[in-house]
Amino acid sequence: MVYIHFIVNPISGKGSHEITETFLKRHFHESNYKIAVYHTKHPKHAIEITNAIVRYNPDCIVACGGDGTINEVASCLVNTPIKLGIIPVGSGNGLASNLNIPRDIDRAVEIIKHGTQSKIDVGRINDHYFFSNMGIGIDAMIIGKYEQSGKRTLVSYVKAALSASFWFKPVEARLKFEGQTVNMHPFLLFISNSNEMGYGMSLTPNASLSDGFLDLILVPELSFIQKLQLGLAVLRNKTNTFKLANHTLIRSLEAELPDRIFLDAQIDGEYYNLKTNKIKVGMINGGLKVLTP
Template identity: 50%
Template structure:
């Protein structure tokens, strides 16, 4: 008998979804499946719920929510034999879209039931994981302002981007690649494991979840007109046309931000404050099992 645990964020996507026992029973008959439902009550609650579910040694743990919920659940399953299932009911749904998991509730449930397991790469920064992308620059400021807005709409994200562009604080950074240091002062230092950020937007269209590499985009300090032009290219998914940008594919890099002891970083579209200034970012090849 296959055992499946569902970790449900009831307020994802404004709480319009209905994931309950009746729905579960329709897809997973009790004679063939043991299914347990868990509902998160606050931010990061999904972490504790997943850890509790793991004690039962299930075959699958399903994250039902947006990118934040998926991140919290997936981070517990790295380098385990438990497969991650995804029911994307959030706003951005970046990782689910990259994995071609349908937003249709019925199709997503069928994917949990009959989907094939794919082993995907996982990004790691010091003690934390990321699955889609992370960033040190203006994207972290955008996420901070986006979360403060209290709205999970694309227009709110765009407003946060404009607000952040006006007040962004540049930091001196040192990137070390293959032992060679390089000083930068970037508007954006974006490190991606997948080719989508959410809302169907991308900064790294050539990134792959299975190539053992991280795609790195570094945009230096630019003027206001260039910022608006870069923003337009992001919306058009043509960031590769932005000449001032630098692109790299690497399995590992180090970043030091010597002037700041606390640093804001976005991980998979969520804001985090790291109380450290030296970072090792690397890829863990094929470290997560996902149903897709």
């Protein structure tokens, strides 16, 4: 008997999915599976639910939602024997895409039933885990404006990116990583564990979820023309051709923004206002068990 809990975000993907208890019981027959289904009701609710059910030691907890829901569930499963399952019904679905988990719900269900267990690395920024990426540069402002739009679409994301490119002003950052000390005004400070950040776009197409490293991209303050060139490179998934982008593999990083009291950050595509001007980034090698094709 396989014991599975499902945590469903009912508004992911515009709320158009049909992941219901009836649907799941039809696919996970009681002769072979014991299942429980929960629906989230507010932001961070998936964390509350997952923490409450971890003590029952299910075989698997399945996040049915987008990257935000997946992050909330997965963060509670780091360094536990419980496997994460994913049914991606969000807008970006960057982590699921990297793991080759299809957006087709029936096919994703089959992976929950017959997939293999894989271990992936886990990133950490202060007290928060990330599984795809995080950043404290322009991407944090983009995500903030994207969330304010109230629309989880690619068009809304592009509009947010264009707006942020006009309003974002880089500030001084003091960085330490891999034996280096760097002072700069980063337009982009992006750290990725995954080769995709959603909507098929990637800043780190060569990143691996299981290589024991995080991929750091640093881009200095840019002119208007250089911003356009970077934007085009991002849309074409060719940031490696943008000469001002510095790519480095890291295991850890420390950053301080001395002119700030708090930091704006994006963590797995969700906006955070961190009540500090310092961050410590690290990683846990193979810290999460995930069901994959």
